[in-house]
Amino acid sequence: TPPPAARDARPAPGEAGGRDPEAVRAYEETLTEVFLTSGLPRMAARVQAALALTDSGGLTAAELVDRLGISPASVSKAVAFMEAQGLVRRLTEGRRERYVIDNGVWYESIIASIRSNDLIVATAREGVRVLGAGTPAAIRLENTARFLDFLSDALRRAAEEARDVLYVGLEEEAGAREQG
Known part of the structure; x- marks a missing residue:
């Protein structure tokens, strides 16, 4: 409680x-x-x-x-x-x-999450260089980097495509206020 x-x-x-x-x-x-x-x-x-x-x-x-x-x-x-x-x-x-x-914060939150993923991707790829390509740990890090990189790209595209959904209804509301 x-x-x-x-x-x-x-x-x-x-x-x-x-x-x-x-x-x-x-x-x-x-x-x-x-x-x-x-x-x-x-x-x-x-x-x-x-x-x-x-x-x-x-x-x-x-x-x-x-x-x-x-x-x-x-x-x-x-x-x-x-x-x-x-x-x-x-x-x-x-x-x-x-x-x-406001409606834009959900978009901004997704973009912040993508930036965090991008940082993990870059750091994982740095680990591949440090640990040596082909080692089990480097392979695991590279797989992680590819996975998160793919998700970040897909999420970025989806967020851009869906961004207008956040504002549906706001145009109508603004128009009604102007007429009222």
Whole structure:
């Protein structure tokens, strides 16, 4: 079970209207668990879920502290981790920072993952040179490099092809606002 602060987390300002707060809270716990299962550390998973469930897609550190009942240091550490993974962006608003997830962060996260794979590929190929081609360890490293290189290329192509899917519905929403 989540700590009391998580159970008592408040919705983001202006977002409670018409929503069942208990259902939203339960869903936030479910989403956090999914993010944990995917490999995010607990605090990053909680921050990711909180950001995902705000209509604006963004909250300040103070809002995250209040909403999740966590310390500013916990927010800072979670956001730093999430930035490295391409899961959040910082927007400066005067003297405050707003942490934002938008449709583009999923694309950026995939690209960050590809860059990590590319680093493993390069390092594995360096190991082949160091260990000597044809040795069992070098063969294993070269196979790893080829496998990850293939996946990175395929994932990069797929991400580029699918990128527009992230924005489906946003054009219609923008058009409706302009007409309304």
